[in-house]
Amino acid sequence: MKKNKNPKAKKETSQYRWATTVFLLAVALSAALSLASESMLSGAGVVAALLILGAFIALGIVFDILGVAVTAADPRPFHSMAAHKEKGAKEALTLLRNASQVSSVCNDVVGDICGIVSGTTAAVIVVRLQEALSLRSVLVSVAVTALISGLTIGGKALGKTFAMKQSTKVVYWAGRFLHIFHR
Secondary structure: OOOOOHHHHHHHHHHHHHHHHHHHHHHHHHHHHHHHHHHHHOOOOHHHHHHHHHHHHHHHHHHHHHHHHHHHOOOHHHHHHHHOOOOOHHHHHHHHHOHHHHHHHHHHHHHHHHHHHHHHHHHHHHHHHHHHHOOOOHHHHHHHHHHHHHHHHHHHHHHHHHHHHOHHHHHHHHHHHHHHOOO
């Protein structure tokens, strides 16, 4: 008896479609965030550049928290909330039903883009610090890179712990936020 190959072909097509979608989303988001970063950094001083850098690091951490939370959350409380017509419950269930894709976009796409944009922002900060301090030492670059890495990795480590322990709250608030756009 021959097996039907159609489900396998359908699954492969779906995987290619998802990969293409993620690629296009990454290109678009990367271009938008890079453009925003470049326009904000042009003419900005060290303090403004540090604030911009902090915003990109925080954005990466927040999306990392959401990506972990959707993979850890239990959908049962959201079914109850949806039955009671609570705002954001349907959106939270959509996030949970698509946890794999949501996690991929949040952790990989947004997280990686924020890391790359943080790196380019760090380069701007290093140049501005070297100009301000009249230094040409590689130590400035090493110190800034090490500090940014520590903040990003440490923040994501704390964020993951929070996301695992508070996954229901994180997904609930993400659902509430998304509900604003679904009215």
